[in-house]
Amino acid sequence: MTDPRSELAFATDRIRALLQTLERLAAGDTGTSLDISPAHDELDAIAFGINVLADELRWAHARITESERVKADELRERALRQSDANFATAFHSNPCAMTITRLSDGRFQDVNQSFEHQTGFRRDEVIGRTVEEFGLWIDPDDLAALTTRMLDGGQLNNLEVRFRTKSGAPATCVYSADIIRFGGEPCVLAVGLDITERKHSEIQAAKLREEMAHLGRVTMLDALTGSLAHELNQPLTAVMANAEAALRFMAADPPRLGDLRETLDEIVSANKRAGEVVRRMRTLLKKSGTLYEAVEVNGTVREVLKLLQSNALGRRIVVDVELASDLEPILGDRIQIQQVVINLLLNAFDAVQDREAANRRVCLRTVRRDSTAVIEVSDLGPGLHDDALARIFEPFYTTKPDGLGLGLSICRAIVGAHGGLLDATRNPGTGLTFSASFPLNGTMTAGAQPASRARLQEQQ
Amino acid sequence: MRDTATARIGLGDDGVLIVRIRDGARQRPADAQENLDTALAEGSGKRRPLLVDITGSPPLDADTRHLYSGQTLVDGFTALALLVEASPLGTMMGNVYFRVARPGIPTYLFTDEVRAVEWLKGYLE
Numbered sequence: 114m115t116d117p118r119s120e121l122a123f124a125t126d127r128i129r130a131l132l133q134t135l136e137r138l139a140a141g142d143t144g145t146s147l148d149i150s151p152a153h154d155e156l157d158a159i160a161f162g163i164n165v166l167a168d169e170l171r172w173a174h175a176r177i178t179e180s181e182r183v184k185a186d187e188l189r190e191r192a193l194r195q196s197d198a199n200f201a202t203a204f205h206s207n208p209c210a211m212t213i214t215r216l217s218d219g220r221f222q223d224v225n226q227s228f229e230h231q232t233g234f235r236r237d238e239v240i241g242r243t244v245e246e247f248g249l250w251i252d253p254d255d256l257a258a259l260t261t262r263m264l265d266g267g268q269l270n271n272l273e274v275r276f277r278t279k280s281g282a283p284a285t286c287v288y289s290a291d292i293i294r295f296g297g298e299p300c301v302l303a304v305g306l307d308i309t310e311r312k313h314s315e316i317q318a319a320k321l322r323e324e325m326a327h328l329g330r331v332t333m334l335d336a337l338t339g340s341l342a343h344e345l346n347q348p349l350t351a352v353m354a355n356a357e358a359a360l361r362f363m364a365a366d367p368p369r370l371g372d373l374r375e376t377l378d379e380i381v382s383a384n385k386r387a388g389e390v391v392r393r394m395r396t397l398l399k400k401s402g403t404l405y406e407a408v409e410v411n412g413t414v415r416e417v418l419k420l421l422q423s424n425a426l427g428r429r430i431v432v433d434v435e436l437a438s439d440l441e442p443i444l445g446d447r448i449q450i451q452q453v454v455i456n457l458l459l460n461a462f463d464a465v466q467d468r469e470a471a472n473r474r475v476c477l478r479t480v481r482r483d484s485t486a487v488i489e490v491s492d493l494g495p496g497l498h499d500d501a502l503a504r505i506f507e508p509f510y511t512t513k514p515d516g517l518g519l520g521l522s523i524c525r526a527i528v529g530a531h532g533g534l535l536d537a538t539r540n541p542g543t544g545l546t547f548s549a550s551f552p553l554n555g556t557m558t559a560g561a562q563p564a565s566r567a568r569l570q571e572q573q
Numbered sequence: 574m575r576d577t578a579t580a581r582i583g584l585g586d587d588g589v590l591i592v593r594i595r596d597g598a599r600q601r602p603a604d605a606q607e608n609l610d611t612a613l614a615e616g617s618g619k620r621r622p623l624l625v626d627i628t629g630s631p632p633l634d635a636d637t638r639h640l641y642s643g644q645t646l647v648d649g650f651t652a653l654a655l656l657v658e659a660s661p662l663g664t665m666m667g668n669v670y671f672r673v674a675r676p677g678i679p680t681y682l683f684t685d686e687v688r689a690v691e692w693l694k695g696y697l698e
Contacts, residue, residue, distance in 0.1 A: 149632070153658060158665035161632055165669045172635030 127156050134163055143171040210286065210305040213295050216263065219243045222300055231286070231307050233279030251275040251283060263290060263301050273308075284309040322526050329523040330452050333459065341394055348387035355380045394420070396448065407442040408450055410479050410486050410551075417454045418477070424459070425475075428466045432458075435478040440486050443551040445531045450488075450551075453524045453535070457490040457547045460520065463513065464494025464544065472543070485533065485550040492544040502545075505537055524549070575611050579604040582611045589693045590621050590650070596629030605633075605640040613649045620649060622693035626656040626686070632666060642674030652679040652696035659684040 130147060137145045145167050147160035204211050210228035214221050221239045229235055234247065250256045255274045262269060269290040276284055286305035293302045355376045362373040418434065425432050443450075454477075461475040472493040480487045497505065497512065504510045506525045511518035521535075528535040533551040540546055574583040579598035584590050590612050594600065600608075612623060625641075633641070646653065653676055657663035667682035679696065683689035 149662065153660040153662035155661040158661040161662055161665050162669060164632060165635075165673060168635040169673055172639070 124156065127160075131156070131159055131163060134160075134167075138163065138167055138170070143167045143174065207304070210307065212301075212303045212305075213293075214244070214301045214303070216292060216299040216301055219245075219260070222295055228305075231278070231284070231305070232276070247279075249276050251277050259288070259290065263292065268292075269303075274305075276305075285312045319530070322530060325519070325523050326449055326452060326527055329456065329520055330448075332517060332519070333452070333455060341390065345387055345390055348383040348390070351383035352380050352387075355383065404446055405444055406447065408445045408447045409442050410440050410450075410488065411436045413447055413450050414454055414477065414479060414488065417451050417458065421455065421458055421462075425462060428462055429470070429473060430462055430465060431474045433474060433476040435476065435480075437479045437481050437486075439481050440479060441553050443486050443531070443553060445551060446527075449527045450531075453527055453549055454488060454490070456520045456524050457488075457549070460547075461490050461492035461494070464492045468494060481553075482550065484553050486553055487548055487550045489546055489548045491540060491546040493540075493542075494544045496539055496544050502537060502539065506535070575615055577604070577607045577611050580608045580611075582608065582615050584615050584621070585690070587690060587694060588621060588697045589624055589690050590616050591624045591626065593626040594630040597631065598629075599631055600633060600637050602636045602640045605637045606645075609641070609645045609649065613645075616649070620651050620698055622652045622654070622696040623650040624654045624656060624686070624689050624693055627666065628656055628658045628663065633670075638670060638674050641670075642676040644677075647677040650678060651698055652693055653681075654689040654693050655680065655682050656686055656689050657682060657684060 127150070134145050134147050146164050149157045149160055149164075204213075204223070205225045207225055208227055210231045211225045212221060212228055213223045220241055220243055224234075224236050224239055228239075232249065234249075239247070244250060244256065252275060255272075259269055259272065259274075269288060272288045274286060274288045276286060278284055284307060286307050286309070288303060288305050290301050290303040292299055294300070295302070359373055359376045359380070362369040362376060414434075414436065418432065421432075458475065458477065465473045465475060474493050476489070476491040478489040478491070480489065501512055505512075506521050507518075508522040509518040510522075525535040528549045528551070531551050533549060535547065535549045537545055537547050574581065576582075579595055579600050581593045581595070582591070592608055592612055598604075623646075655667045655670060657667040663684065664682070671680055671682065681689070681692055683692070
């Protein structure tokens with residue numbers, strides 16, 4: 114016989130368990146499950162109902178989650194397909210040559226039409242082959258350097274490289290590359306912008322600039338003739354005087370051999386000085402290609418001062434010189450920089466030569482300003498009106514009755530080719546200051562290249 | 574008469590297919606599929622009324638319940654009679670099946686097999 118009280122307690126426990134399970138279910142815990150008693154009574158039926166409810170919720174949740182995952186996968190797949198399609202469009206219709214090569218063995222996986230057009234190689238000729246197999250790159254060092262960088266997981270930006278087309282013609286392109294995954298493998302995606310025509314134009318422009326610079330130096334010859342004569346006159350006079358003395362020493366009885374030797378030494382020395390004057394002038398007027406090297410600014414300025422010393426003296430002009438002590442060498446063409454300084458100094462001399470004695474002064478200064486080396490030439494001349502100052506660097510514009518109007522425009526072109534700037538400002542009191550600033554980090558504009566590179570291109 | 578892992582299946586002379594779930598046999602979706610396939614084979618591919626005896630079956634999980642009420646049931650059978658234990662739990666199990674699964678053919682809950690077969694005979698084609 115069952116005790117009604119214990120039966121009631123059992124039922125109460127089961128009801129409590131039902132309620133607790135319902136609470137957990139309501140809180141989102143669908144992992145809950147109630148035991149079914151052997152009685153299979155009403156409470157078991159309710160328990161079963163709750164179990165089914167939890168089960169159905171779990172089932173529905175799983176279906177929804179699965180459905181969302183499938184939908185997300187579909188969206189991702191669609192996005193990927195769209196991305197692939199976009200990439201394919203961008204790749205094949207790109208005006209730049211584009212290639213995809215496998216990183217592990219350097220074999221071409223794909224090239225676009227611009228590549229075919231630029232190199233002359235057909236797509237089916239290159240796919241599956243390496244760049245070495247058909248000798249595309251002119252300089253193997255370029256290829257080795259970029260291969261090393263890409264294998265290191267690097268990235269290349271705007272590297273100028275030379276390649277050879279199928280017909281053998283050399284060409285130049287700006288090359289950038291990055292690593293992508295293509296066909297499940299790491300590959301190098303490279304973009305090459307053909308700058309052969311631009312390069313050719315730059316070289317022509319550089320040649321033209323050199324011709325103009327030389328022309329400018331030749332036109333300066335007239336102004337330097339007086340200096341040259343004066344510079345040569347001194348050693349030649351010394352040679353003449355010493356030669357006469359030597360003749361006298363030889364004619365003496367007995368010949369004064371000690372004095373004779375001393376005099377001959379002085380003749381040799383004077384001759385060397387004359388030779389140095391001629392050498393400086395010839396160097397300046399020599400027609401040669403641009404040669405970029407490390408140029409010591411103060412030394413270059415001193416050379417110019419030696420050339421123009423007698424010119425200034427002849428015009429009774431005082432040249433004040435202030436040279437900075439902290440200037441590093443700049444990358445440039447020494448002769449062309451000298452040409453700029455000579456031109457600025459001669460202009461300054463012209464500006465002050467008719468002034469009263471107190472204003473017949475020119476200041477030549479070198480100074481470091483931020484990351485530039487600046488050569489400044491200031492004069493105490495009458496200066497220029499705004500209109501004239503605005504046009505002073507225009508070709509064939511001149512304020513001088515006998516000027517060609519090319520000197521300053523050539524100077525500005527020279528400084529510009531060095532990555533610098535030539536500018537003119539009015540002084541607070543009177544006169545003008547011309548400032549030629551050159552980058553200390555050796556930045557140069559297109560067409561101006563270091564000596565080694567320029568020579569290499571000439572050979573090719 | 575054919576036996577599966579969880580049921581005994583046979584075609585009666587009256588044309589009613591009977592799937593009798595073994596006592597205590599816990600069915601998984603694969604078992605449910607096997608039972609339905611076997612019933613179809615037993616019926617020689619003809620649509621017939623079906624009696625499923627779950628008097629000895631423990632409660633089904635959701636996947637199995639849904640499989641029993643899926644397209645196979647609709648395509649292969651004309652009506653379904655569910656034979657349940659004559660207890661509150663048995664009735665609840667049957668009702669839950671019908672309410673939750675909502676099979677696409679006529680269905681009815683029975684605690685008496687004879688009455689169930691009688692009802693099913695009305696769905697012979």
